[in-house]
Amino acid sequence: MEDKRKVPAHVAIIMDGNGRWAKKRGLPRTMGHAQGARVVEQILEDADHMGIRYLTVYAFSTENWSRPGSEVTALMNLLRTYMKTSLAKCARNNVRIRVIGDKTRLDEDLQQAIADLERDTASNTGIQFQIAINYGARDEMMRAIRSLAADAAAGRTDPSALTEEDLSARLDTAGIPDPDLLIRTCGEQRISNFLLWQIAYSELYFTDCAWPDFSKAELEKAVDAYNHRERRYGGLVN
Numbered sequence: 001m002e003d004k005r006k007v008p009a010h011v012a013i014i015m016d017g018n019g020r021w022a023k024k025r026g027l028p029r030t031m032g033h034a035q036g037a038r039v040v041e042q043i044l045e046d047a048d049h050m051g052i053r054y055l056t057v058y059a060f061s062t063e064n065w066s067r068p069g070s071e072v073t074a075l076m077n078l079l080r081t082y083m084k085t086s087l088a089k090c091a092r093n094n095v096r097i098r099v100i101g102d103k104t105r106l107d108e109d110l111q112q113a114i115a116d117l118e119r120d121t122a123s124n125t126g127i128q129f130q131i132a133i134n135y136g137a138r139d140e141m142m143r144a145i146r147s148l149a150a151d152a153a154a155g156r157t158d159p160s161a162l163t164e165e166d167l168s169a170r171l172d173t174a175g176i177p178d179p180d181l182l183i184r185t186c187g188e189q190r191i192s193n194f195l196l197w198q199i200a201y202s203e204l205y206f207t208d209c210a211w212p213d214f215s216k217a218e219l220e221k222a223v224d225a226y227n228h229r230e231r232r233y234g235g236l237v238n
């Protein structure tokens, strides 16, 4: 039967619950993150097959540095491994990768691996995959505002003529359409400083499923729920 559903062009995900998933099984938290990383790879493939054009995941927030050093190291190592091993896969699947967030605080070798992967996948025309690392929406907006203010102070722009598009163009997500659907796993119903500017009109979907248990079936459920929403962007029902 023909699939008549609307598939959201851009899906963003707050992948929560790795720690709780591991604890429930008597495993160290880092095992939850490792399973979470495997799920990321699978969901990227599933999203692509479903016709989703952009997938953005929250892998490490500007606040996550306050976790125990061993957990931060384990997460960074997972991301490092991902950057170094995913190129062949991306080439095969035509995936374009971009990292959003302040990369300057990351280890040199990780920054280099990210730059290599972004460069080598830049002309891929399949699904665009954004990974948020050392990302915080307020930090992203402050960096954008500082850059606009510097232009204004240097006389390159007129502050009174600035538009929403000007700010969007300075965000890490420049050129990427705003998310249509934001998913958060594992029961919490908050945004946690993720894509605050970009989700102004996104549909929000919360599920109790922990991220390491997330699957194509769960993604399908979220897309079904999205199909039952009526998006009005502040307008009236016609």
Ligand code: FPP
Residues within 6 Å of the ligand: 015, 016, 017, 018, 019, 020, 021, 033, 034, 036, 037, 040, 057, 058, 059, 060, 064, 075, 078, 079, 082, 131, 211
């Ligand atoms: C939230 O679970 C999850 C994170 C802080 C990290 C997400 C990272 C990954 C899934 C792995 C790496 C990603 C890629 C792109 C390869 P939590 O630890 O806060 O869980 P809890 O709330 O149950 O403690």
